[in-house]
Amino acid sequence: MAEPLILPTDFNNKSELYNTILPQIFTLWQHEKDIIANLSNTTAILKEVLGHFWIGFYLWKENQLVLGPFQGTLACTRISLGKGVCGKAAEEKKILIVPNVHEFPGHIACSSFSNSEIVVPLINDNQQLKGVLDLDSIHFNEFDEVDALYLQKLCKFIANQI
Ligand code: SME
Numbered sequence: 194m195a196e197p198l199i200l201p202t203d204f205n206n207k208s209e210l211y212n213t214i215l216p217q218i219f220t221l222w223q224h225e226k227d228i229i230a231n232l233s234n235t236t237a238i239l240k241e242v243l244g245h246f247w248i249g250f251y252l253w254k255e256n257q258l259v260l261g262p263f264q265g266t267l268a269c270t271r272i273s274l275g276k277g278v279c280g281k282a283a284e285e286k287k288i289l290i291v292p293n294v295h296e297f298p299g300h301i302a303c304s305s306f307s308n309s310e311i312v313v314p315l316i317n318d319n320q321q322l323k324g325v326l327d328l329d330s331i332h333f334n335e336f337d338e339v340d341a342l343y344l345q346k347l348c349k350f351i352a353n354q355i
Contacts (some may be wrong), residue, residue, distance in 0.1 A: 196220075199319040211343035214242050219350060228355050235343045235351070240264035245330045246306055250315075251279055252324040252355075258283055261324065268303040271333060277301035277323050282312035286322060287342045294333040304329070310338035315352035323352045 198217060204210050218238055222231050232250050239248045249263020253273060256270040258279055275284045277299055280303045282289040294300045300310075307329040315323040326348050328336065 198241065199210050207339045210242060211339070213344060214238055215347060216306070216348065222350070222354055228232055229262060229326070231354070232351070236264045237345075243328070245328050245335070247304065247329040248329070249337065250324055250326055251283075253283065253315075253322050254281075258325060259293055260304055265329070266304050269301055273302065278310050278312045282314050283322055283323050286314050286316055286320075288313050288345060290336050290338075290341060292336075294329075306331050308333045311334045311339070311344065313348045315348045315355070317352040319351075321352075326351075 194290070198214070200213060204213070216300070218235055221234055221238075225231055241317065247263065247265030247268065249265060249268065250261035251258035252261040259276065260268055260270045272280045274280050278289050278291055278294070278297055280302070289310075289312045291297045293311075294302070294307055294310050309330045309332060311328050313326045315325060318321060324342060328340070328344075330336070331337050
């Protein structure tokens with residue numbers, strides 16, 4: 194059972210928006226133990242609130258990233274370590290903000306609509322890689338340090354739950 198999402202009627206900046214939704218996502222995870230259900234609802238909330246073109250998880254399984262719950266169009270299912278933005282972020286265990294995906298060497302184009310991207314690795318407190326969260330936008334230069342800050346908090350939390 195999911196409670197309705199509570200959103201500010203007007204907000205001044207992205208931080209305010211993230212500060213409103215993150216606690217609600219954490220609550221969601223506290224009330225349900227099924228990982229797929231929680232990852233699915235997390236992508237639904239992010240998509241509803243942030244509205245980007247594609248938002249989803251790739252999970253670290255058998256030494257590769259495998260497509261997990263997402264919101265958006267058809268996506269590639271398996272990404273090797275070091276390949277594309279997702280594989281690079283996973284390999285380096287660091288957040289990658291790509292203002293123009295067409296300039297990123299080896300970018301994997303799941304959709305020609307995507308122009309910028311942020312990939313946040315899921316790293317737990319034991320420094321284990323659990324996957325990545327990938328957000329794609331039709332706009333160039335969509336993502337910044339504010340996204341990185343809050344999505345890192347979210348991904349750290351999730352990495353410790355899965
Ligand atoms: N663009 C990503 C691949 C995943 S999709 O965009 C959903 C990449 O280069 O890793």
